[in-house]
Amino acid sequence: MASLKEMRNRIGSVKSTQKITKALNMVAAAKLKRAQDQAESARPYAQKMASVIANLAAGVSGDDAPKLLAGTGAEQKHLIVVATGDKGLAGGFNSNVIRAARERINTLIKGGKDVRIIAVGKKSRDGLARLYGDKLVHTFEMSDHKVIGLPAAEPIADMIAEEFEAGRADVVTLFYSRFQSVISQVPTPKKLIPAEVAGDAPPVNLNGAVYEYEPSEEEILETLLPRNITTQILAALYENQASFFGAQMGAMDNATRNAGDLINSLTLQYNRKRQAQITTELIEIIAGAEAL
Amino acid sequence: MAGKLSFSLVSPEREVFSGLVDQVDAPGVEGDFGVLADHAPFMTALREGTVTVLDGGNRRQFEVEGGFADVTPAGLTILAERASEVAAG
Numbered sequence: 001m002a003s004l005k006e007m008r009n010r011i012g013s014v015k016s017t018q019k020i021t022k023a024l025n026m027v028a029a030a031k032l033k034r035a036q037d038q039a040e041s042a043r044p045y046a047q048k049m050a051s052v053i054a055n056l057a058a059g060v061s062g063d064d065a066p067k068l069l070a071g072t073g074a075e076q077k078h079l080i081v082v083a084t085g086d087k088g089l090a091g092g093f094n095s096n097v098i099r100a101a102r103e104r105i106n107t108l109i110k111g112g113k114d115v116r117i118i119a120v121g122k123k124s125r126d127g128l129a130r131l132y133g134d135k136l137v138h139t140f141e142m143s144d145h146k147v148i149g150l151p152a153a154e155p156i157a158d159m160i161a162e163e164f165e166a167g168r169a170d171v172v173t174l175f176y177s178r179f180q181s182v183i184s185q186v187p188t189p190k191k192l193i194p195a196e197v198a199g200d201a202p203p204v205n206l207n208g209a210v211y212e213y214e215p216s217e218e219e220i221l222e223t224l225l226p227r228n229i230t231t232q233i234l235a236a237l238y239e240n241q242a243s244f245f246g247a248q249m250g251a252m253d254n255a256t257r258n259a260g261d262l263i264n265s266l267t268l269q270y271n272r273k274r275q276a277q278i279t280t281e282l283i284e285i286i287a288g289a290e291a292l
Numbered sequence: 293m294a295g296k297l298s299f300s301l302v303s304p305e306r307e308v309f310s311g312l313v314d315q316v317d318a319p320g321v322e323g324d325f326g327v328l329a330d331h332a333p334f335m336t337a338l339r340e341g342t343v344t345v346l347d348g349g350n351r352r353q354f355e356v357e358g359g360f361a362d363v364t365p366a367g368l369t370i371l372a373e374r375a376s377e378v379a380a381g
Contacts, residue, residue: 041306048302048369052335052362149305150373212334214322220337224360227373234304 004277007270011263018259024089025252032182032245038148039179039238046235049228053195055211056221066218068225071194072170077114079137079160079169080105081192082128083176083236084121085244086143091251093177093185093244098127100187101175105132116168120156120237137163148241153234161226164193176236177243183250185243190236192229297329298367299345301354303375308354313347316368318361327361327368335362342378343370353378 002010057069082101084094101124108115117135119125125139138159145152163169172193177185190196213220296312317326319341338359345352359372 038305042304044300044307045302045304045371048362048371052360052371153304212332214320214334214336220335220360223337227358230373231304 004270004274007266007273011266011270014259014262014266018256018263021252021255021259025249025256028245028248028252032242032249035238035242035245036179039235039242042235042238046231049224049231053221053224053228056217056224057195066222066225068164068193068229069195069221072167074170075113077116077168077170078108079116079118079163079172080108081118081120081156081160081172081174081233082124083174083240084124084127085240086122086141087244088123089251090244090248091254093247093251094121094123094127096185097175097177097187098124100189101128102131104173104175104189105135116163118156118159121240142237148234148237150230150234153230153237156233157226157230160192160229169193174233174236176240177247179239179242179246182246185247190232192232195225195228295329296347297327297331299327299369300367301343301356301370301372301375303372308372308375308377309345309352311347313345315346316370317344317346318356318370319343320361327363330365331363331368333364335360338370338372343375 053069080101082097084097088094105115105117115132115135116137117128117132118137119128119139121140121142125136129136140152140156142148142152160169160172164172170193171191174190174192176188176190178188180186296314297316298311299313299316300310301308302310315326315328317324319339320336321339322336324341325336338356338361340357341355343354343356345354354375354377356370356372357374359370359375362369362371
């Protein structure tokens with residue numbers, strides 16, 4: 001049985017842990033607000049881009065459709081991009097994304113497909129390198145960038161385009177965590193190549209007029225599609241960021257509550273024990289006095 | 293004069309400008325062009341350059357890079373990878 005001093009120390013250490021988790025919780029809450037705002041302000045661009053592409057894609061079809069839109073026609077070589085955070089202490093945030101990606105990778109490997117992996121975020125690399133070290137192409141670390149923005153998304157998009165053009169990938173899928181709410185983040189696969197034309201984007205009503213393109217429709221589509229990949233990655237990174245802080249907030253909230261429960265039960269034990277000790281001492285004194 | 297043109301300039305990071313204006317001049321890859329309300333629908337890539345927004349007596353300029361202009365009956369939208377306002381001067 002622990003001595004009173006040991007118990008006091010224990011309570012003290014749990015209390016300081018609680019202070020840390022509480023601080024992290026508040027920091028995450030503040031950062032979550034910012035990440036959410038950022039994700040929201042990026043939405044108009046992504047939406048507009050999706051509807052423009054849907055518009056263009058409807059007009060371009062058949063063999064002359066750009067490969068980024070139509071795919072290579074094969075489905076043998078898969079490139080999987082897994083985006084997580086660089087840090088832990090966020091509950092199941094990182095492991096959920098990694099698990100979803102791992103399931104997909106395993107199915108693909110079982111199906112005899114070639115799989116290559118790009119890891120975005122340290123945790124993604126750590127989680128995947130152990131199992132698929134030979135398939136890992138490259139790791140991007142988000143901590144190289146102070147804020148998430150185009151400079152963070154562009155190198156990833158460039159690398160994907162490079163892999164695709166070199167014929168090392170037929171299908172490119174991005175795994176990230178979609179921010180549904182503060183308490184719910186959903187690991188989501190998103191197909192980057194061939195481009196998924198958003199079905200929910202409303203078609204532009206032209207009132208019977210005909211669109212004019214400058215330069216040609218194909219040329220516009222060809223410059224627009226690589227940009228769309230960047231946009232999609234950026235949007236995913238923003239969502240990831242918001243999800244991370246949401247998950248961290250939840251995890252730290254739990255941890256703070258657990259620490260509180262632990263402090264309560266330890267304090268109770270400590271008080272009982274102290275009381276028992278006082279009682280024993282009193283009995284000893286009284287017994288000693290009676291013996292005289 | 294016809295109604296006003298609904299114009300929005302968006303970059304991946306935020307919406308830079310949004311509102312009703314009289315006229316927008318933009319640098320297309322095949323030549324500069326101006327858009328008024330009820331322009332015929334068309335789409336073009338943009339050069340790196342300056343987008344000028346005219347509204348009443350006001351004039352605002354934005355530096356854009358890597359963009360597209362999309363004119364629909366609903367208005368003009370410019371998507372630019374980078375967009376920032378040029379300080380009036």
